[in-house]
Amino acid sequence: MEFSIFGILAVVLELFRPLLLPMGLVVVADLLLFGAVIGRHRRLNLRAGVRTSLIIGAVAAVATAFYLPAWTGADLSQLSSMIDYAGIIGGAIGVGVAIGLLSYPPVQLLMRRPA
């Protein structure tokens, strides 16, 4: 059976449908904070902010990799094929990137350039 990108996105939408409103609120809040980051960028320690968000994203990715099988009722010993591991790694990267991006604006706003 063939799948289109539109079909895949439709399935992903259904997966997150129960969470759309809270996710939307989080994204809107994050965008507003990002706007504040842009507005105040000269007063912020950008390098520290980016580094910290990267670390947060990496930690989230590693945690996801270990938790993902349990989230489905499986355990790590049941990962048996390259596809299983690719799925875990792909999912972990996806979550890590998302968490890293979402955490950046609030983290950055807390990291000001020394006076």
Place this chain on the structure above:
Amino acid sequence: MNTKTPQNASRRRFLTASAMAAGATATGLGTGALLGSPAARAVDTNARIVIAGAGAAGLSIATRLSRSLNGARITLIDSRETHLYQPGLTLVATGVWDGDHVKDRNTRYMPGDARWIKDDVVAFHPDNNQVETAGGERVDYDYLVVTTGLQLNFDEIEGMEPSLIGNNGVGCVYANPDHAERTWQAASQYIENGGVGLFTRPPGPIKCAGAPLKVTMLIEDALRDKGTREAAEMHYLPPGEGLFSQPDIHEFLKDYFPEKRGITIDWNHPLAAIDSDRREATFTTPEGPRTVGYDFIHVVPPMSAPDMIRYGDLGWQEGDFRNWMEVDQYSMQHRRYPNVFGAGDVVGTPLGKTAASVKAQAPVVADNLVAAIEEREFPAAWNGYTSCPLITERGQAMLVEFDFSLEMTPSFDFLNPFEPQWAPWFLKERMLHAAYNAMLRGRV
């Protein structure tokens, strides 16, 4: 040059706000396209289309027709307000999900411009282009889509009735969350204590033909997990000499069950009777009746189209698919009534009776019905595609897909259909319900 001027600050704020607004608009437009999209070109018609049954097939087809037709009078007839995600019942019956996980509401997927008659069709009068409801209403149609699903014939097993499920070691995953949860209660006692477990399958087509196998393997897995596997003797009793319609999977299971899982296969053992008080089951074997005592039995009832179809004008009158609705297996059009189509579990075709088959059939029925309205050649054909995520244990499954040719037709070349893996389990446990809902909304 000092760039920190009031003009530059306000310009930055303006640019920032504009970028955010553009991003939000693009996101909204994209999401809106997914949440609701009209057909590229809707066909103008005032045709009356009646869809009997608001299950997976009925709702999927109704949504597609609503989008493809402008002015059609679409009527769905189904008394049920609760929509059941039936592919999840196996997971409920084996303790992976709870019953609420498979319940939804039909109203969430009902097309806004469709008329919903909360009643049930009790008779079809195709010569008069009418259906009759339990409430006595006669509904006329120009086109009829039959998606009633099938009926479970518990009465064809002597001594069996649904009220036995959950008691005295009797289980049955079919076909609602109450039965499935009670099955888990009965299975849990078996998993705790061990004993003789019988896992049956009736002759003839059933819905989700993999379900009896999945229940068997999941309970065997649970016994091993519990540490009571040594105390359990498990038997799988098919009615003939086949375990699965796809021959490669049959060959795989034929050895896998006894050699890897310690499950004895008792060929040619259709269940004829059950005595739940004595915990005895009687099978009709080529050597004569055989009565076996059990501690747990998974009963799968024989199935057929509802009697009003099975014994009515819309059923096959002869041949291999008697007891089912007569349709052309490719176009899904009734072979004798050209303004009637069928889809889902009710149709008599060589394969099907899975949600995956419905996913493949729904666009075929919708497109061909629109073509019928326009009096042009049918553009679509179902190739018999069906799929079964064959769960081998909690955490692993094999994604089996095939069509009328009985050749494997994997959607994902990188997934070996003969190897139990986590990835197909992930699809089954997390993604397929979302795909099912997307199907109801006509998006896949």
